[in-house]
Amino acid sequence: MYAFTKAIVSYLAIYICFTKYQEMKHFDVDLHLHSRFSIGTSPKMDLPRMCETAHLKGVQVLGTGDCLQDVWLEELESSLEKRGDCYELEGIAYVIQTEVETTVKGRVHHLILFPSFSSAHELREVVLNNGYSRLTGGRPQLKISPEELISLVCEVDALVGPSHAFTPWTSMYAAYDSIRECYGENRDLVTFLELGLSADTKMASKLAELDSCTFVSFSDAHSAAPDKLGREFTRFCLRRPSFREIRRAFQGVNGRGVVLNVGLDPREGKYHLTGCRRCKKAYDLEDITADGNVLKTCPECGGPLKIGVKDRIRFLALKSCEVPLAQRPPYIHAVPLLEILKAMKRSNPMNVKKIYGELTREFDNEINILIDAPLGDVRQRHPELAEVLERFRKDAIDFEFVGRGGWYGKIKI
Numbered sequence: 001m002y003a004f005t006k007a008i009v010s011y012l013a014i015y016i017c018f019t020k021y022q023e024m025k026h027f028d029v030d031l032h033l034h035s036r037f038s039i040g041t042s043p044k045m046d047l048p049r050m051c052e053t054a055h056l057k058g059v060q061v062l063g064t065g066d067c068l069q070d071v072w073l074e075e076l077e078s079s080l081e082k083r084g085d086c087y088e089l090e091g092i093a094y095v096i097q098t099e100v101e102t103t104v105k106g107r108v109h110h111l112i113l114f115p116s117f118s119s120a121h122e123l124r125e126v127v128l129n130n131g132y133s134r135l136t137g138g139r140p141q142l143k144i145s146p147e148e149l150i151s152l153v154c155e156v157d158a159l160v161g162p163s164h165a166f167t168p169w170t171s172m173y174a175a176y177d178s179i180r181e182c183y184g185e186n187r188d189l190v191t192f193l194e195l196g197l198s199a200d201t202k203m204a205s206k207l208a209e210l211d212s213c214t215f216v217s218f219s220d221a222h223s224a225a226p227d228k229l230g231r232e233f234t235r236f237c238l239r240r241p242s243f244r245e246i247r248r249a250f251q252g253v254n255g256r257g258v259v260l261n262v263g264l265d266p267r268e269g270k271y272h273l274t275g276c277r278r279c280k281k282a283y284d285l286e287d288i289t290a291d292g293n294v295l296k297t298c299p300e301c302g303g304p305l306k307i308g309v310k311d312r313i314r315f316l317a318l319k320s321c322e323v324p325l326a327q328r329p330p331y332i333h334a335v336p337l338l339e340i341l342k343a344m345k346r347s348n349p350m351n352v353k354k355i356y357g358e359l360t361r362e363f364d365n366e367i368n369i370l371i372d373a374p375l376g377d378v379r380q381r382h383p384e385l386a387e388v389l390e391r392f393r394k395d396a397i398d399f400e401f402v403g404r405g406g407w408y409g410k411i412k413i
């Protein structure tokens with residue numbers, strides 16, 4: 001009996017030590033990237049540069065991008081080190097990740113996260129053996145429906161959700177009026193949704209059908225420049241920076257979860273308002289609707305019109321008869337520090353780089369300056385910047401131009 005009690009006590013002691021050792025921590029995570037094998041991506045988008053920028057920004061976990069592309073996959077496998085269930089390189093954790101486009105029933109982009117390289121290989125084989133795609137590009141087009149994609153992805157134990165769900169091109173809400181319509185029978189297997197650059201939590205929360213989805217904000221970076229990579233990120237509470245922990249966060253297991261979303265003010269996004277690609281004029285949806293149909297061309301110049309994310313969400317929310325109930329983590333609007341410095345010192349780009357380097361060294365990283373450091377500390381070092389950051393943190397930024405028709409918005413400093 002004594003031996004039994006002793007065994008129980010030592011087991012408990014080990015358990016307590018272990019759980020204490022494995023304390024929850026916050027991780028800033030950017031899981032939507034592209035490699036140099038995706039169309040329109042910088043040829044300099046490689047692993048050393050990705051790691052370097054992640055350290056500058058203060059992002060601790062990155063998506064690999066394009067993991068179904070064979071050359072890039074080989075490079076990832078030979079570079080990333082496996083530690084327990086985490087992949088790592090130069091102090092940055094990685095999650096095996098890709099974006100794909102489904103082309104049956106509309107062109108829709110989806111973000112896929114894999115537990116391991118073998119899981120990515122399994123999906124590659126299924127796709128190649130069935131002739132769904134040749135998988136040569138970074139972001140492959142698959143000749144299947146979103147519903148079929150979910151089945152394939154779940155088969156290899158990976159996670160999937162819509163990328164930049166609201167943009168008027170190649171997104172779920174560009175092609176469908178509801179998430180159920182998009183993913184059909186498999187809708188309940190979709191646990192996260194990427195907001196994209198033109199939407200934020202406040203906008204997307206208007207749709208009750210998304211109540212069970214975790215909102216994530218990632219950069220969709222096509223270059224490793226510090227104003228692209230990590231320009232949007234999600235702060236997770238996790239034990240370790242691994243796929244398994246991120247999946248538990250989506251399930252809300254034992255205190256894991258998303259605690260903060262950070263991204264551009266949606267007014268900066270290229271498709272916030274409805275507007276004309278050619279003359280940049282913005283329109284109210286009512287003014288370009290005749291007999292229930294929205295005009296395709298600009299009444300002013302004849303250029304192509306694109307319905308903005310703001311109007312799209314308003315339209316979908318009006319159609320829904322349910323009221324959203326989900327409580328969401330806060331969303332902070334932030335602009336890359338380089339962009340802020342450029343707007344403050346327009347004439348001298350060399351000076352901007354120098355100040356950026358000094359600031360990130362002094363404050364450890366960019367996210368600390370933008371989000372976490374006390375404003376008093378920034379004010380001591382750079383009073384002018386502190387003033388701008390204060391307005392950001394209070395969400396009191398004005399815009400010279402609000403994004404529309406494929407044109408980025410421009411903040412007023």
Ligand SMILES: [Zn+2]
Pocket residue numbers: 099109163164170
């Ligand atoms: Zn995309």
Ligand SMILES: [Zn+2]
Pocket residue numbers: 276277278279280281298299300301302303
């Ligand atoms: Zn026009």
